[in-house]
Amino acid sequence: MSVEINIDSLTPKFGHKDKSNDESLTELFENNARKRVKKSNTVDKARTDIAGTSKKTVKKGARSTPKGVRAIAAEKHKWLFDPWVIVIAMSIITLGIIMVGSASISIAERNNGEPFYYLYRQLIAAGLGLFLGSLVLITPIKIWQKAGPIILFIGIFLLIAVLLPGVGREINGSSRWIPMGIFNLQVSELIKLAMVIYLAGYLVRHSKNVRKTIKGFFMPMVVLAAVAVLLLMEADLGATVVISVTALGMLFLGGVRLWQFLVLMLIMAVSVYYLIILEPYRLERLQSFMNPWADPFDTGFQLTQSLIAFGRGELTGVGLGNSIQKLFYLPEGHTDFLFAVLAEELGGIGAITVIVLFAALVSRIFVLAKKAEQVKHIFSAYMMFGLAIWIGLQAFVNIAVNMGVMPTKGLTLPLMSYGGSSMMIMCVVIALILRAEHETRFKYPLGSPFWSALSGKKRGQEGGQKSGSQSGQSKTTKKSF
DSSP states (O other), X not given: OOOOOOHHHHSOOSSOOOGGGTSOHHHHHHHHHHHHHHHHHHHHHHHHXXXXXXXXXXXXXXXXXXXXXXXXXXXXXXXXXXXXXHHHHHHHHHHHHHHHHHHTHHHHHHHXXXXXXXXXXXXXXXXXXXXXXXXXXXXXHHHHHHHHHHHHHHHHHHHHHTTSTTTSEEETXXXXXXXXXXXXXXXXXXXXXXHHHHHHHHHHHTHHHHHHOHHHHHHHHHHHHHHHHHHHHTTOHHHHHHHHHHHHHHHHHTTOOHHHHHHHHHHHHHHHHHHHHTSXXXXXXXXXXXXXXXXXXXXXXXXXXXXXXXXXXXXXXSXXXXXXXXXXXXXXXXXXXXXXXXXXXXXXXXXXXHHHHHHHHHHHHHHHHHHHHHTTOHHHHHHHHHHHHHHHHHHHXXXXXXXXXXXXXXXXXXXXXXXXXXXXXXXXXXHHHHHHHHHHHOSSOTXXXXXXXXXXXXXXXXXXXXXXXXXXXXXXXXXXX
């Protein structure tokens, strides 16, 4: 006897669709099993990526988990600040302090009765510079952007003040310093930083005008001309050239039209020529540079002694502390001609090492500036470009003067030569670069809660405004200056 069963009569009538019409029960079970296996494999792969066994991009399934997010953030934000800039800058500072101590022993003993007088002062300046740098590291870049015109105004005011009798201090015929108690403030160092910050902000606020109109290009030139005149009144042609070339480099990177750039270059070249030939002491320096051995005991004395130092150093040097030229033969051996003493004591190897360190520092700053530009931190990019040009140019000029490639100029070797103002300003410069790089990687940069509370803004609001404030797209930004 056979029994027939009507399957349709056994189907529950609760409004559910019978899936057996589309596929058999066996196929349904197989499909479900494949889905479970695929899901399990995805989870296992995500866990493997989170554990750090793979450096490839984490799958979407892992990104949605808190651990995945933390793992990605930890890899991207491993360093709070760029380690290359820190290591290179600290290496230069350390080497500079050692050489200042070595080069200044004799002159410090003669002038002050203390062999390490200049070394102690340089250490104090470096300590103050690191303190100021630590404050800069927790200060948002947008504050520097907004304060650019104010800093420039303060710098111009000090340039005028240093020329007033009883305010400025005259050394070797130049009035460049304002006594500040334990150290003398060299205003030209401050105005270099002020011009870079101001020009970076100007290029953000007036980017279109700089590229397309003469007025946009003319305005920063008026400011530059005023600063240059004040610096020349102090008899500081070296600082004038450094500031002018740095400004030209920033304008060129800002997209100024080529013919305007070339015309300005021509005007500056003619101006420098006449500034040299109209001042007897500058013309004398140029003539002694062309042939220092014509008068080695008068006009060519400084350069010939520097060349002797390079010759004595040869490849490996005479040894740290064993320089002969620093024993009252080479004037300013611990300031402008520190590189010559270094080449004598540490040889060609030491001199090349210093050159490589500066080249690496400038190259790294350019790389960080390009990264800032890619993430639309335009002000940070322009500022870092300007600071890199400044450091590279001043280091090049100082080294070239020491080697007899350029006429003598009163420019220090950045981060190395003796000078409280130069050391402190350069520490601030390095800190600005580190802060700008830090903000390109972190949504909520270091110190943001403090500054948010100080300004009355919430943390989220500040984070939402970070790109707008730096790209110059904020509607509240003034475009007058």
